[in-house]
Amino acid sequence: DTEVTQTPKHLVMGMTNKKSLKCEQHMGHRAMYWYKQKAKKPPELMFVYSYEKLSINESVPSRFSPECPNSSLLNLHLHALQPEDSALYLCASSRNSGGGTDTQYFGPGTRLTVL
Amino acid sequence: QQQVKQSPQSLIVQKGGISIINCAYENTAFDYFPWYQQFPGKGPALLIAIRPDVSEKKEGRFTISFNKSAKQFSLHIMDSQPGDSATYFCAASIGGGYNKLIFGAGTRLAVHP
Numbered sequence: 001d002t003e004v005t006q007t008p009k010h011l012v013m014g015m016t017n018k019k020s021l022k023c024e025q026h027m028g029h030r031a032m033y034w035y036k037q038k039a040k041k042p043p044e045l046m047f048v049y050s051y052e053k054l055s056i057n058e059s060v061p062s063r064f065s066p067e068c069p070n071s072s073l074l075n076l077h078l079h080a081l082q083p084e085d086s087a088l089y090l091c092a093s094s095r096n097s098g099g100g101t102d103t104q105y106f107g108p109g110t111r112l113t114v115l
Numbered sequence: 116q117q118q119v120k121q122s123p124q125s126l127i128v129q130k131g132g133i134s135i136i137n138c139a140y141e142n143t144a145f146d147y148f149p150w151y152q153q154f155p156g157k158g159p160a161l162l163i164a165i166r167p168d169v170s171e172k173k174e175g176r177f178t179i180s181f182n183k184s185a186k187q188f189s190l191h192i193m194d195s196q197p198g199d200s201a202t203y204f205c206a207a208s209i210g211g212g213y214n215k216l217i218f219g220a221g222t223r224l225a226v227h228p
Binding site for chain 1: 147149151156157158159160161164166204213214215216218219220221223
């Protein structure tokens with residue numbers, strides 16, 4: 001099973017709301033990623049967790065707050081977002097084996113609209 | 116140095132034809148080059164990947180050609196089908212545990228029947 005699941009599929013929120021995106025994988029992967037993808041653009045890396053520790057934060061605004069409660073789960077907490085934050089948010093995971101060729105498996109994404 | 120340049124931006128091919136997408140990079144530390152296929156409303160899915168110690172890799176109708184000296188690699192889709200219509204992203208990463216993928220800008224492929 002090479003599935004990464006994401007919930008919800010769609011989310012509409014106001015600029016004062018607090019919401020969370022959820023990602024789950026049961027492949028035993030120890031690296032998990034959040035990406036943001038705008039229309040007709042490639043995915044942009046936001047955060048990387050390696051063995052449940054935040055390893056990379058690509059200078060993401062603090063209104064995005066990641067959390068990795070355990071090795072299978074990854075959350076992205078959203079607060080006070082701006083309309084320009086509307087995008088497809090993708091989660092991915094990889095083995096983190098150190099071999100350098102680990103495949104990143106992507107979830108289907110959450111389509112976020114900020115009003 | 117961290118960029119991966121991809122061309123063309125869009126491509127129209129007749130059914131049965133060959134689709135060719137090219138990518139170039141500058142950072143010689145990159146050692147893993149995957150191609151992802153993305154359909155509208157879906158996440159990217161790994162199509163095929165290559166390491167720089169191999170000049171060509173073929174999986175079914177999909178072939179990666181890799182030219183280490185020119186720092187270029189390309190995806191060839193043989194016998195292109197309408198079901199291949201999608202956006203294709205090349206990427207590169209430096210190995211070692213988790214991989215920070217650097218994506219190309221993407222190529223929107225349309226295969227006409």
